[in-house]
Amino acid sequence: MLKHWWIVLVSLVFVTTWLVRSVDDDLIIPPEDELKIPDYTLKQFNSTRMDESGQLKSQLTAVDMIHYPNVNTSITKPNMVFYKDKQPLWTVQAENGELSPEANQFWLLGDATLQQYSDKPIKVISRDLWVKIDTEYAYTNAPTTIISYFGETKSNGMRMFMPIEQIELLSKVRGHYVLQ
Template sequence: MIRPWFSGDNGRRRLRTLALAGTVLATLFLLWQSDEPASSRAPSSNLRGPAEPDGFVVGGQYRSWDEQGNLRIHLTSPRIEQFEDTGIAHLDQPEAQLFSEGDPTPWLIESNTGKLEQSSEQLELTGNVRLIRQAGNAPSTLETEALTLDNSNGTVYTDQPVTITEPFGVTHSTGMKAWINERILELNSRVEGHYETVR
């Protein structure tokens, strides 16, 4: 009687050894086939494109406090897109409340878009920018097309034309700078005002 080479205990060992060897060979073959140079693998930024954000926030809020723990800025936006490489966040329809020392009434700022540089805490606002300052019963409004908020210095400024509407008149200027804590507004050039006299 002829016994097959894989019968019995010796045969089972040979069969297991053969199966193990086949598995190892198949694994080595698959590794060899998938061995792609690292340089040919595209980073995720190439796949999504340079204009696409690394992440986004819906209904985002940003707050900043001074050294004493007092709230200085409260910024909200329906959508914020973040770009990690540049440290910049793009904001849709941002609205901000700016608090000055000793005054519980904040300045209000709104615009169509904004760009926040996270390292310098500078917020560049563009498109229908409005800065509203509540003074007594009637607010004063500053309107321009571009405005920069420098949170580290507590200033807002622009070199664009501005229109300031107050309860008793309107002022036009090209460029301005305001210090929030000191409540000082400096108009740069081409200042023209129309005021109603109080009787």
């Protein structure tokens, strides 16, 4: 039996090595920049964005904001107002939202409402809306309802270009209009 002690020793080395490697794999901690740990939070905040000439471009208010380094910022009950010539043009609201790290893209998660400020306002109701803040472009694939002075239009998905007040309906468009 003592003649084969080296087989037992080699077997123990292999088993120990295997155990150490399997335990180490479970204990690997991701780099700090990959952890989703907030670096600051804000409550009841208001953020104002100006254009190159110093004119008011947009304002974002929300109940709660949780900022994460290098990943999207989480926002509760966001309300964003876009301005044109110092006048409010559109308001965008949602249950929740996420703002990109560069603060140029905004995902409105859950029910979302867009309200136009004009003599004959338009209200757009949808879900899960993507907004490019710099170009004031909004997009969704979700069912969308547009309520205006003349009636109601429904579609699956839409694209909106807020500065030129243009809405493109993507598919299955149905409308009900009342002429006055």
